[in-house]
Amino acid sequence: MPWLLKTEPSTYSIQDLERDKKTNWDCIRNYQARNYLRDDFKLDDQILIYHSGTEPIGIVGLARVSKLKQLDQEQFNPKSDYFDPKASLEKPIWYAPEIQFVRRFKRVIELSELRSLKALKQSAILKKGNRLSVIPVSAKELESILALI
DNA sequence: GCCAACGTTGGC
DNA sequence: GCCAACGTTGGC
Numbered sequence: 001m002p003w004l005l006k007t008e009p010s011t012y013s014i015q016d017l018e019r020d021k022k023t024n025w026d027c028i029r030n031y032q033a034r035n036y037l038r039d040d041f042k043l044d045d046q047i048l049i050y051h052s053g054t055e056p057i058g059i060v061g062l063a064r065v066s067k068l069k070q071l072d073q074e075q076f077n078p079k080s081d082y083f084d085p086k087a088s089l090e091k092p093i094w095y096a097p098e099i100q101f102v103r104r105f106k107r108v109i110e111l112s113e114l115r116s117l118k119a120l121k122q123s124a125i126l127k128k129g130n131r132l133s134v135i136p137v138s139a140k141e142l143e144s145i146l147a148l149i
Numbered sequence: 150g151c152c153a154a155c156g157t158t159g160g161c
Numbered sequence: 162g163c164c165a166a167c168g169t170t171g172g173c
Binding site: 133 | 169170171172
């Protein structure tokens with residue numbers, strides 16, 4: 001299943017991913033998002049990278065899932081903002097699958113443009129108040145988005 | 150900076 | 162288990 005991952009570019013951007021080639025998508029601290037990352041991410045799933053809290057807001061590139069069920073190491077680091085005292089190596093809580101850079105779009109597909117797509121009318125991506133940073137995307141939705149570039 | 154829409158926490 | 166208070170996300 002394709003996915004959309006939100007990120008604030010000041011924290012980690014598509015440019016960072018292009019430089020790193022691959023990264024563990026860590027520091028996600030929401031149980032629903034965690035369940036997607038842990039249980040539903042499959043190898044080679046396509047990933048839309050979305051920049052939030054910036055200008056322009058929108059989809060900036062593509063990645064793919066390259067390693068499943070990686071542990072989020074920040075949960076074990078007492079000095080980290082993302083440390084979780086309830087987590088242990090035996091009973092980890094947070095997961096960070098590895099994703100690999102595929103390509104950066106020549107232009108940002110802006111939020112306003114996404115809103116104009118009929119295929120996205122019902123999409124979780126555009127749902128009001130949707131603060132989830134890991135969002136499932138249907139094949140049809142992905143297709144309609146990729147058709148824009 | 151504002152504020153709506155959440156998710157989480159903690160007292161009961 | 163309920164729910165008010167609080168914190169965070171994210172568009173504007």
